Each structure stands twice: as C-alpha cells, then as structure tokens.
Amino acid sequence: MQFASFDLGDPVFExxxxxxxxxxxxxENLYGVAPAxxxxxxTPSGAIVHARGLRWAGGSEPADGELxxxxxxxPDGAVRLRVTARAPAPVRSVKLLVRDLEPALAASPDGAAWxxxxxxxxxxxxxxxxxxxxxxxRAGGRTLGLRAAERRVREKRFALYRERLGPLAGRGAIELIxxxxxxxxxxxxxxxxxxxxxxxxxxxxxxxxxxGLEDAFGLRAWEERADVPGWARxxxxxxxxxxxxxxxxxxxxxxxxxxALRFVAERIDPARVxxxxxxxxxxxxxxxxxxxxxxxxxxxxxxxxxxxxxxxLGVRLMPMFGAHCVNALLPRFRALDPRSVLATATxxxxxxxxxxxxxxxxxxxGWQAWLNPxxxxxxxxxxxxxxxxAARFGFDAVFLDTTEIWTNxxxxxxxxxxxxxxxxxxxxxxxxxxxxxxxxxxxxACFPLFQRAWxxxxxxxxxxxxxxxxxxxxxxxEGRTGVHxxxxxxxxxxxAEPGLLATIALQDGTLELSRAAVEAALAAAAAx
Numbered sequence: 001m002q003f004a005s006f007d008l009g010d011p012v013f014e015x016x017x018x019x020x021x022x023x024x025x026x027x028e029n030l031y032g033v034a035p036a037x038x039x040x041x042x043t044p045s046g047a048i049v050h051a052r053g054l055r056w057a058g059g060s061e062p063a064d065g066e067l068x069x070x071x072x073x074x075p076d077g078a079v080r081l082r083v084t085a086r087a088p089a090p091v092r093s094v095k096l097l098v099r100d101l102e103p104a105l106a107a108s109p110d111g112a113a114w115x116x117x118x119x120x121x122x123x124x125x126x127x128x129x130x131x132x133x134x135x136x137x138r139a140g141g142r143t144l145g146l147r148a149a150e151r152r153v154r155e156k157r158f159a160l161y162r163e164r165l166g167p168l169a170g171r172g173a174i175e176l177i178x179x180x181x182x183x184x185x186x187x188x189x190x191x192x193x194x195x196x197x198x199x200x201x202x203x204x205x206x207x208x209x210x211x212g213l214e215d216a217f218g219l220r221a222w223e224e225r226a227d228v229p230g231w232a233r234x235x236x237x238x239x240x241x242x243x244x245x246x247x248x249x250x251x252x253x254x255x256x257x258x259x260a261l262r263f264v265a266e267r268i269d270p271a272r273v274x275x276x277x278x279x280x281x282x283x284x285x286x287x288x289x290x291x292x293x294x295x296x297x298x299x300x301x302x303x304x305x306x307x308x309x310x311x312x313l314g315v316r317l318m319p320m321f322g323a324h325c326v327n328a329l330l331p332r333f334r335a336l337d338p339r340s341v342l343a344t345a346t347x348x349x350x351x352x353x354x355x356x357x358x359x360x361x362x363x364x365x366g367w368q369a370w371l372n373p374x375x376x377x378x379x380x381x382x383x384x385x386x387x388x389x390a391a392r393f394g395f396d397a398v399f400l401d402t403t404e405i406w407t408n409x410x411x412x413x414x415x416x417x418x419x420x421x422x423x424x425x426x427x428x429x430x431x432x433x434x435x436x437x438x439x440x441x442x443x444x445a446c447f448p449l450f451q452r453a454w455x456x457x458x459x460x461x462x463x464x465x466x467x468x469x470x471x472x473x474x475x476x477x478e479g480r481t482g483v484h485x486x487x488x489x490x491x492x493x494x495x496a497e498p499g500l501l502a503t504i505a506l507q508d509g510t511l512e513l514s515r516a517a518v519e520a521a522l523a524a525a526a527a528x
Contacts, residue, residue: 001121001123001159003161003164004058004165006165007167008030008032008058008059008166009059009166010023010097011032011033011038012168013040013049013069014040015040015049016046016072018079018098018198019100020069020071020096020097020099021033021096021097022067022069022094022097023097024054024085024093024189025091026087026090026092027185029089031055031063031065031087032054032056033051033053033054033055034051034053034055034062036053038051038052039051043070043072045073046071046072046080047071048068049069049071051066051068051069053066054066054067054088064088065086065087066085067084067085068083069082070082070083074197077197078196078197079195079197079198080149080193082190082192082194083191084188084189085189086188086189087187088187090185091187092345092346093180094178094189094191095178096177096194097173098144099163099168099171099173100168101139101140101171102140102141102171102172103162103172104116104139104140104172105137105138105139105161105162105174106137107122107124107136107137107158107160108136109124109129109131109459110202110459110460110461111136111202111203112202117161117162119162121161121162123157123158124157124158124159125156125158126156127404127406127415127440128404128406129456130156131440132147132213132440133150133156134146134147134206134209136205139172143198143200144197144198144200145195145196146158146176146194146195146196146197147194147195147205147209148178149194149195151192153406153414153440154178154180154192156177157175157177158176158177159174159175159177160175161173176194176196178191178192178194181408181413182409183411185410206461210461213441217441219444219465220445220465221464221465222448222465225448227422227426227434228433229431231271231396231433232316232448232449234271235272235273235274235467235501236496236501236502236525237272237274237522238276238469238504239261239273239274239275239276239504239506240470240476240504240505240506241257241260241275241277241280241507242279242472242482242505242506243277243278243280243282243284243294244279244284244294244296244297245279245284245483246286246357246483246485247283247357247358248296250296251279252506252507252508253296253298253302254293254298255302255306257306258305261275261313262313263511265313265314265315267519267523268522268523268526269314269526270313270315271314272525273316274316274318274433275310275315275318276320276399277317277318277319277320278483278484279320279483280294280297280319280320281293281294281319282294282297284483285322285325285355285368286357286367288326289322289325289330289382290327291321291389303393316395316396316397317395317397318395318397318398318399318435319389319398320472321382321385321386321398321400321401322402323403323405323421324352324371324372325353325368325369325402327369328367332381333369340371340375340377340378341372342405342409342414343411344407344409345408345409347410352402352405353365357485372411372417373414373417373420374409374414374415374417374418374420375417379417379420379424382421383421383425387425387429390432391429397433397435398429398432398434399437399451400418400421400434400435400437400447401437402437403418403436403437403438403439403443403446403447404436404437406440415443419442419445419446433448434446434449435447435450435451435469437453438450439462439466444466448466448467449466449467449469450466450468451469452468452471453471454470454474462499463498466499467501468500468501469500469501470501470503471484472484474489474490474503475492475494475504475505476505477510477513477514477518478509478510478514480507480510482507492517493505493517493518495521496524502521502524502525504522
C-alpha cells in the first residue's frame, strides 16, 4: 500500500467506544472533514456527526461539501456506522478509518486462520480476495468483526496498517472503504451500513452476515436450491477431458473422449459422472468467443457422436465457454463497441489473465478482448451460441470460465449481467446445470457448482450453498495440466472432500501411464 508523505490531519471522532475518521475520494481528489464545521449530536443509541465543509491538499484548502456520520450501538455491543455525503465532484469512495488501535495487527477472513499485518500493511478486496465483505481483525488482544450490510455487489476494501505520521503514528488503523457503482457516480453518496463488533464471536458474527446475504441475493442451501437439476444431486465425480492446447496440440479428440467415457462408465455408475470439456472447441482460449466443434478434433459429426455416446452411457457433458474473454482477431469481434469491453471505474481498459501461451516469456496477449456480460450485445451473443449448440448436440451442463472477473465498469454492472445470462440459459435449456470458475456471495446465488480456485482457500461457509470440483489444471495422475498454461502441477487424482467432488483429469497417454491410479480413483468415487 502507498501512503501520503504528510499527516492528512483528519479529525478523530469518539463514537460508541470507537475513534473514527472519514475521508471522501472523488474522481479528482481526496477530501477530509473540516474540523471547524463539525459537531456531534447524541442520540438514544449512539451519536451523529454533522460536518459542513470539507478540506483538500492535506487539509490546507477549504472546499464546499457536507457529511453525516451516524453511529448506532447494537444490543450485542456492535457499532453500526453509515455515511451520507456531498462533495465538489463525483464520489468514488467513502473511507471510514477506525483508529488508535493497538499496533500488533492481524487479519482473518474467517476468524480461524490469522495472518500478521506487516510493515507495509495488508489489503483485502471484495469481490476478489474476499468472497463477501466480511473480515476479522485483531489489534493486540482485541478481536474486531468487520462487515458491510450490502444488498448489491459494490466494491469494498479493508486496509490494515500502522500509521506513519501525525499524533497517532505507530498506532493501528483499519480502513473500511466503500466504492460507489461507476455506472452512477454522483457528488452525493450514501454508504451501506458498516458493522464493527469489538470482541466479536466469529461464528455468531459470520452467521448474522450470512442471514443478510440470503435475504439480499436469494442464497439458498445446496439442498434447497431450485437451480440444481435432480440428476446433478447424484454427481460424485468430475472427469476432465482435455481437448486442444492453445498451440493446436491435440490431447484427446472426440473419439478418444468417447473411449475414455466408456472406460469410466465400466467402473462407476455413469449417472454419478460429469465430463468437463476444456478445449473442446479447438485452440484453447484462441477460439474463445466463436464456439463450434473443431475439425481437427473430429468436427460436428465427431462431437455429435461424443454427445450421443454420453447420453447412451448416462454420463453428463459440460463444455467450457468463456464468460468474458474472446479472441479479438476473430471476424465477429474485429469491430467491437468500446462499451462492450470491460473497463475500470475511471475508464481504463481492463485486461484479465495474460498466460504465456506462445512461450515467448512476454505474457503479451493483446489479441484477447475482455467483454462485459452486462453488455446486452455480448450477453446475447454468448447465450445465443450456447443455446444453439445445446439444442443441436444435447449436452446437459455448461461451464462459464472467468466468472470471478469483476470490475466497477462504468458502462454496465458485471454481476447483473451474469445473473441475466444465467437466467436466460436456464429458461432456454431445460434441466441445465450451470457451473462457474470461482465464487463470491452474489455469484453463489447464480451458480450451484464451481471449479475450485487452487490459488486460494474458499471459506467454510460457502459449502452450505455450493459444491466444487478441482481446477482443470489438477487431477491428472502424472501432474500434466493439459490445456492449462502451468504445464505441470500437483500430480494425482483429487479425492472428494466436504463440498468438493472427486476429480480426475485425462489427456493423451494418461491411461497408458497411470491406469492403476485412474482405476483406484474411480473405485474410490464409486464407493462414495
């Protein structure tokens, strides 16, 4: 994190046992409260700060604006904070600073595993590192529960550090940052309620937050979800069948996939198997956005035979589609409307992953364009392709890649777009199972199944709502990652765990090199 080289001089307000400051970040500057224009009004359950007048330039210049900070003590001792404000320019962020804490800081997303906050501080963002705007902090021997009572996906950041300058230098501070939706930036802003709970019991604090999520997003327990087809409740194993690498190297063509499915179906009830197909449409990622059976893998006839064989056996097929990414060099994407392309809140073009597909070591994937599912044209384009393919070939599930990608796009709300996409696909394709790559709270209401993000640990509470399977780079007995850019990763099939389906990945040579390991994994899944 970066810091100012001077003390910003923000006034500190004593509210319900907390010492709190407020800052407003507009699209053109950083503002604090003018102390001379601030007064505190007591209320039966807390206090309200009324501030008329702001300051900028580190507090040295006055500005027009006003701010109200309401603090209310809850019956359980938690403090509920809310800010309404007006600034000289559109407001991007409202920052609440909980200050004068003990300097020994630690943080935990779940209140179980803790990590100390180092010299340069620690930053947690939602959506992203956090599945929901909930964090626990320790300051010395004091535990604080921190959460936002949100009803929409709006960006939140939690920053923890020791202050560097001013009268509180060396003391701990926690910033609770709320970002307005870039689609509706305005000089006026109201934050959701922030709840700060000194001495919080992690279990009870998390449970209260989850009740709010269920109400806000319609989250339901896995057993109660209406978007889980009956056949999907029987699933115990995901078999990843790697198709074609970005370079055009073929791992399994459609006939080889058929052979693999027959091998699997002889060893486990096929009704328990979901076959996941990355690279089924041709060159992985290169073909993204223009989906069709690839001629080199067997073409339309070969893919039709694969789908027919899966139906005959009773295995369910799940082809992979990109929720955001397309090859901008393909004919249908050469004249993209800039409003379709993902952008940051201030208008920078957003570019997602940059794998070293060509091994140039440059990580330069300028041929990719990252599109916003909130854009009606792109959402319709993607949904139309999926619906046409499902009607023609009859697969039962769809995996949407990169669903975790989120930006505060000024043109369209990303999560709203994904919600509409899922709704359309379910209405068009009966009994469809939808899976995504990685979840946050509102996405967990859209998808009942997710690919596990190997790079981070999902909090235990998510298992109440969703199931996962291993990432496409996992599960191959020799550790080969097939279409994925890592090349080699953890070797061996992935066994079932609570909330995680057993997963095995197959590519060319897997059965020849590791037949015993494959059969053992299938036997374990069959016995589950």
